[in-house]
Amino acid sequence: MFSKLAALTAVFAVLPMFALAQSGTGxxxxxxxxxxxxxxxxxxxxxxxxxxxxxxxxxxxxxQMNVNFQGRSVTVTVVDSCPGCGSGDIDLSPSAFSQLADPSVGRIQGVQWNIV
Incomplete structure (x- = not known):
């Protein structure tokens, strides 16, 4: 009985780490x-x-989040939520966006990201 309880406790202790491991494309x-x-x-x-x-x-x-687009990448820090974003979309600071594309395009599609 004790070993089952210990195993369940270990599983539930680790679950939050997996819940925070996120990745997406948008x-x-x-x-x-x-x-x-x-x-x-x-x-x-x-x-x-x-x-x-x-x-x-x-x-x-x-x-930290690694963001990749057409062979370029940038590492950014999560600091805010984006209510207008779809589930895989992200909103970058101007300096981070400019490391991926020219800001004059305004929006880039197919960006891959993962939280580390």
Whole structure:
């Protein structure tokens, strides 16, 4: 009985780590950051991301995300939610977006990302 309880406790202790392991593919846009949902104020030059409110939770605040698009990549920090984003879409700071594409395009499709 004790070993079953210990095993279940171990499984439930590890589950939150898997729940936070997120990845996706979607569109990327950029925004002018300020005070985000994580309680941190950021600027246009900070490498940050707002993620869809469908997957955002406070456990993701401060987590790093690798973002890839057509052979370019950038690492950003989750600081905000994006209520207007679809489930795989992300909203980057202008400096992070410019590492993936020219900001004049406004939106890029097929961006792959994963939270590390």
């Amino acid at each position: 569109d990327a846009t950029f925004f002018s950051p300020g005070l985000g949902a994580c309680g941190v104020t950021n600027s246009n030059s900070d490498p940050i991301v707002a993620i869809s409110s469908q997957i955002f939770n406070n456990g993701l605040c401060g987590r």
